[in-house]
Amino acid sequence: MLTFEQKQAIIETFPTLTKKEISLKRLNYHFEASLYEKSIVVEKLHPNGNGFVFIGDLLKYEKEANDKGLVNIRDYSEAALRAILTDAIDYLSEEIDDSPVIEIWASREGTKLELEFNNRSWNIYHQRNLEESFGTREDAVAYLREEGFRPSK
Template sequence: MLTFEQKQAIIEEFPQLTKKEISLKRLNYHFEESLYEKTIVVEKLHPNGNGFVFIGDLLKYEKEATDKGLVNIRDYSAEALREIIGDSIDYLSEEFDDEPVIEVWSDRMQTKLELVYDNRVWNIYHKENLEESFGTREAAVDYLREEGFRPAK
């Protein structure tokens, strides 16, 4: 587990974050350029190493996140901490695209599925039915390939 000081040093590698001291010697780090009302990326970083990173509704972290979109970083490695902070900043600085990205995939039986990127989520549809949702394109493509699908021509 990283120490408080190690986590603080990693967080401060992100120049777009502003440190603010709060009660009990805890720290918050704000992303002032957030496109949304939410600006806190790192919340309640405590001298005991506990703390949270805001990731909103990113499916990539859905198993770890609270219902408020926070992930506890107590046991995070340096690499994982850098990744989640970067994802949080990207999340808060990304505008929703009105036009979804749609890709058609098919298998040997000519069954067609649509891979749709919409509102930060990669969804797989069979006709009008949602089959699966993924936080990353890579995870969605891995699933499709495992199920025998390839990009349609």
């Protein structure tokens, strides 16, 4: 586990984050260029090593995040901390594109599924019914391939 000082040093390598001291010697780090009302990326970084990173509704972190979109970074490695901070900053600086990307995938039996990117998620639909949802295209494609689907021509 990284120490408070190590986490602080890693976080401070991100020049777009601004440190703000809060109570009990804890720190918040804000992303002032956020396109959304939410600007705190790192919340309540505590001298005991505990702290949270805001990742909103990114499906990549859905198993780790609480209902407020926060992930506890207490046991994160340096690489994992850098990755989640990058994802959090990208999340807050990304304008949501409302125009969906749709791909048709077919099985050998002729069943067709739609892979659609919409609102930060890769969703798989069968006859407009949602079957699965993924945080990355790679995960969605891996699922489709495992289920015997290939891109339709």
